[in-house]
Amino acid sequence: MPGTHVHLIEHAGPWALARADLGSGSVVPVLVSRDRVADLSTRPETAGARTVTELLEQWDVVLPALEAAAADPGTAWRPLAGATVHSPVEPRQVFQAGANYRTHVIDLAAAHHDGSDGRSVGQVRAEAAAAMDARLTGAPFVFTGLPSAICGPYDDVVLPRDARQPDWELELAAVIGRRARRVPVTGALDAVAGWVIVNDLTLREKVFRRDAGVLGADWLAAKNPPTFLPAGPVIVPRPAIPDPGDLRITLRLNGQVMQDESTRDMLFDTARIIAYCSEVATLLPGDLVLTGSPAGNGLAHGRLLRPGDLMESAITGLGAQASRCVAES
Numbered sequence: 550m551p552g553t554h555v556h557l558i559e560h561a562g563p564w565a566l567a568r569a570d571l572g573s574g575s576v577v578p579v580l581v582s583r584d585r586v587a588d589l590s591t592r593p594e595t596a597g598a599r600t601v602t603e604l605l606e607q608w609d610v611v612l613p614a615l616e617a618a619a620a621d622p623g624t625a626w627r628p629l630a631g632a633t634v635h636s637p638v639e640p641r642q643v644f645q646a647g648a649n650y651r652t653h654v655i656d657l658a659a660a661h662h663d664g665s666d667g668r669s670v671g672q673v674r675a676e677a678a679a680a681m682d683a684r685l686t687g688a689p690f691v692f693t694g695l696p697s698a699i700c701g702p703y704d705d706v707v708l709p710r711d712a713r714q715p716d717w718e719l720e721l722a723a724v725i726g727r728r729a730r731r732v733p734v735t736g737a738l739d740a741v742a743g744w745v746i747v748n749d750l751t752l753r754e755k756v757f758r759r760d761a762g763v764l765g766a767d768w769l770a771a772k773n774p775p776t777f778l779p780a781g782p783v784i785v786p787r788p789a790i791p792d793p794g795d796l797r798i799t800l801r802l803n804g805q806v807m808q809d810e811s812t813r814d815m816l817f818d819t820a821r822i823i824a825y826c827s828e829v830a831t832l833l834p835g836d837l838v839l840t841g842s843p844a845g846n847g848l849a850h851g852r853l854l855r856p857g858d859l860m861e862s863a864i865t866g867l868g869a870q871a872s873r874c875v876a877e878s
Contacts, residue, residue, distance in 0.1 A: 555632075555782070557584045557629065562788065567781065567784070580619055587624050594617065595614060606834040635781070636699050636779075640699075642693065649822070649840060649842075652814060702871070706860070715753075723838040730827055730832070731828055740823060745781060746780070798843050799864075801861040
C-alpha cells in the first residue's frame with residue numbers, strides 16, 4: 550500500500566500539492582503542509598478541478614487560490630498520517646534528459662569498459678570527459694517515457710523477472726504548468742508549475758541492443774516497466790524554489806549513501822532542457838520534464854538492485870521517497 554505510514558513531508562514553502570486517498574477510496578488533489586493535508590476537490594476557489602492535472606491546466610488562476618487556501622484559518626486540515634499518498638502527477642507526456650551530469654557519464658563509461666580494446670580506465674575516463682565538454686556547444690539529449698511506468702513515492706518497485714541489471718537514477722523533474730511551444734531559454738522556467746522527485750529506474754542490460762546496430766538504444770525496454778518511475782511525494786510550487794540550480798540529490802540503498810550530488814553538475818540546466826523539448830514538441834500542463842541523474846548509480850558502484858532492497862531518496866525541499874524492491878510474481 551502506498552504512503553499510509555507517512556507522518557511528515559519536509560518541503561520548501563508553506564504548502565505543496567499532492568494526490569491522496571483520505572479514506573474514501575478515491576484519490577483527490579490535496580494541499581500538504583508538512584504533517585497535515587486538506588482536500589481540494591470540493592473547494593470553490595479551485596475552479597471545479599477534481600484532479601491535479603485539471604489544476605495545472607488552470608495554474609495561473611489556481612496558484613493564488615491555493616496560496617490563499619493554505620493561509621486561510623478556515624481551511625479544513627486533517628492529519629497526513631491518515632492519508633494514503635499517491636504519485637502527485639499523471640502526465641500525458643514524459644520527457645527524460647539523458648547523459649546530463651558530467652561525472653555520471655564518465656563513471657558509466659568506465660563501468661562499461663572491459664579493457665578488450667587496449668585502452669586503460671584512465672583513458673576511457675579522459676575521453677568521456679572530453680566528449681561531455683564538447684556537448685556544451687550542442688543540445689540536450691532527451692527521449693520520451695511512458696506515463697504507465699509511474700508509481701507512488703512509497704510504492705514497491707517491481708523488478709521484472711528477466712531483469713539482470715536494474716539500476717536507480719534519482720532525478721529532479723519539472724512539472725509543466727502551461728502549454729509551451731518554442732519557448733526561449735530565458736522564459737522557459739515560466740512554464741514550470743513546480744518541482745518533483747522522480748527515480749528514473751533503468752534496466753542497464755536493455756539500453757544497447759546488439760541486434761539494433763546503428764539504431765542505438767532501446768529506451769522503451771530499458772526505462773518503462775511498470776513502477777520504474779516512482780514520483781513524489783509532492784509537487785513543490787516554483788515560487789518556493791525559484792531556481793533549482795543547486796539542490797542536493799541523495800539516494801541511500803539499505804541505509805548506505807550511493808548518490809549525493811548537486812544539480813550544479815548538470816551540463817544543460819533545467820531551462821535549456823525545457824526550451825529544447827518545446828522546440829520539438831508542445832509541452833502540456835501536467836507533463837514531466839526529467840533533468841537527468843547525477844553520479845552514484847548502481848553500475849558504477851558494482852551493485853545493482855535486488856528484491857528486498859530499500860531505496861530512500863531525497864532532493865532539497867521536495868520531500869523524500871521510500872521504495873522497496875520486490876520480485877515480479
